[in-house]
Amino acid sequence: MKYEYHIVIIGAGSAGLVVASGAASMGAKVALIEEDRMGGDCLNAGCVPSKSFLRSAHLAAEIRDAGRFGLSARVDAVDAFRVMERGRSVIREIAPHDSVERFTSLGVDVIPGRGRLADRHTVRVGDRTISGKYIVIATGSEPALPPIPGLADVPFLTNKNIFDIRELPKKLIVLGGGPIGLELGQGFRHLGSEVEIIDMAPRLFPNDDAEVAPLLETIIRGEGITLNLSTAIREVKKAGDGITVVIEKDGAPREVTGSHLLVSLGRKPVSGGMGLEETGIRLDARGYIAMNRFLQTSVKNVYACGDIAGPYQFTHMAGYQAGVVLRNIIFPLYKSAVDYSAVPWTTYTRPEVAHAGHTEARARELGLFVASIMIELRENDRARAEGDLDGFLKLVLGGKNRIIGATMVGNKAGEILPLASMAIRHRMKATAFMGQIFSYPTQAEIFKFASLAAAKKSFRPWMKSIVKAVLLR
Numbered sequence: 001m002k003y004e005y006h007i008v009i010i011g012a013g014s015a016g017l018v019v020a021s022g023a024a025s026m027g028a029k030v031a032l033i034e035e036d037r038m039g040g041d042c043l044n045a046g047c048v049p050s051k052s053f054l055r056s057a058h059l060a061a062e063i064r065d066a067g068r069f070g071l072s073a074r075v076d077a078v079d080a081f082r083v084m085e086r087g088r089s090v091i092r093e094i095a096p097h098d099s100v101e102r103f104t105s106l107g108v109d110v111i112p113g114r115g116r117l118a119d120r121h122t123v124r125v126g127d128r129t130i131s132g133k134y135i136v137i138a139t140g141s142e143p144a145l146p147p148i149p150g151l152a153d154v155p156f157l158t159n160k161n162i163f164d165i166r167e168l169p170k171k172l173i174v175l176g177g178g179p180i181g182l183e184l185g186q187g188f189r190h191l192g193s194e195v196e197i198i199d200m201a202p203r204l205f206p207n208d209d210a211e212v213a214p215l216l217e218t219i220i221r222g223e224g225i226t227l228n229l230s231t232a233i234r235e236v237k238k239a240g241d242g243i244t245v246v247i248e249k250d251g252a253p254r255e256v257t258g259s260h261l262l263v264s265l266g267r268k269p270v271s272g273g274m275g276l277e278e279t280g281i282r283l284d285a286r287g288y289i290a291m292n293r294f295l296q297t298s299v300k301n302v303y304a305c306g307d308i309a310g311p312y313q314f315t316h317m318a319g320y321q322a323g324v325v326l327r328n329i330i331f332p333l334y335k336s337a338v339d340y341s342a343v344p345w346t347t348y349t350r351p352e353v354a355h356a357g358h359t360e361a362r363a364r365e366l367g368l369f370v371a372s373i374m375i376e377l378r379e380n381d382r383a384r385a386e387g388d389l390d391g392f393l394k395l396v397l398g399g400k401n402r403i404i405g406a407t408m409v410g411n412k413a414g415e416i417l418p419l420a421s422m423a424i425r426h427r428m429k430a431t432a433f434m435g436q437i438f439s440y441p442t443q444a445e446i447f448k449f450a451s452l453a454a455a456k457k458s459f460r461p462w463m464k465s466i467v468k469a470v471l472l473r
């Protein structure tokens with residue numbers, strides 16, 4: 001059967017764009033369908049505007065902390081509009097790389113509209129019907145809005161619209177203590193807003209090593225943010241010019257009132273109304289697409305990648321999965337399977353929390369845990385020089401002393417932790433960094449300290465006797 005396109009991609013976010021550009025560059029005829037903005041959530045309402053915002057926010061925190069470094073400085077005023085406008089300017093700088101014009105120049109047919117599957121090879125976009133030998137679903141995710149009584153009756157913010165505000169919130173109430181809630185909540189606190197965070201979990205960072213939560217909770221509370229953990233959200237209601245959230249902890253109800261409300265209670269897949277189930281594509285209980293390790297759906301010529309596929313909703317994971325899909329379509333006889341053993345993630349609080357591989361708890365569950373190595377950041381000379389003392393590096397070790405997981409907390413953690421991801425992928429031992437020459441002073445040297453600690457830990461008393469005997473010959 002002859003198809004109009006080799007590959008039809010639904011969704012022009014991070015994953016869809018990688019598949020489209022890669023396939024087109026190798027000679028495939030590609031259609032790319034997008035109903036909203038090119039670049040998806042990451043460019044327009046996620047990674048790019050949020051990190052631009054956090055640069056301003058964390059800079060404000062550094063200025064307020066300048067006295068520690070012998071400087072007299074202060075933040076006299078915060079222009080929220082200009083802070084957000086800077087983020088928009090960064091989006092405008094990056095947008096041409098993800099634009100319709102660029103992809104058209106690559107030979108991709110960019111089709112505006114919402115794609116819906118008519119069958120396993122056919123997609124309808126408005127009144128138009130197109131066919132493809134392969135179909136790739138990369139529609140991403142969007143903010144989840146749980147059925148909280150009264151929420152629909154009050155104005156609230158999500159990551160979709162929070163970067164459009166023009167005035168700094170007097171008091172921001174944050175529903176959800178996950179990465180988005182923590183990053184934005186702390187950011188607005190650094191800019192001067194009063195902030196209160198509400199979460200039903202008993203601790204922050206439940207997916208990271210256990211040592212993270214006590215440290216970050218202490219830091220966040222020390223900055224003046226109110227944390228309500230193990231707390232249920234019962235109702236949201238209008239309160240004059242503000243918003244009141246009725247919460248409950250240990251059976252005792254309480255009201256929290258603020259000027260603005262941020263809802264960051266997780267994400268949900270954009271999978272409804274696309275004809276997936278009618279085409280035979282299985283979804284899991286949460287609406288994500290079920291796939292095999294080659295990222296094929298239950299309909300073998302249909303692939304999925306990015307947030308819609310899970311299990312990790314990161315831009316770098318979308319790009320990685322897109323590469324796997326591309327290889328499996330172009331080279332079907334040599335299929336690549338996904339490998340999630342060394343996936344890195346970072347929460348961009350101050351300090352950052354970065355992780356890769358297994359946590360100690362997960363390694364114990366799987367029967368893989370042998371030992372762990374902990375190095376405090378304050379033992380590092382560069383960290384001392386810069387006053388970046390709150391943090392640590394933890395390596396989780398499995399059989400044969402191999403690194404199977406790592407967590408780092410520190411202002412540069414996200415930049416440094418890929419060393420651990422590399423070590424996990426290449427099955428390196430805990431002592432692997434002993435022979436590595438690091439520039440001095442750098443915080444990355446903490447990996448060398450960890451290797452030295454691992455070597456000392458493995459050095460047995462009888463080995464010392466042998467060394468003495470050899471040296472005294």
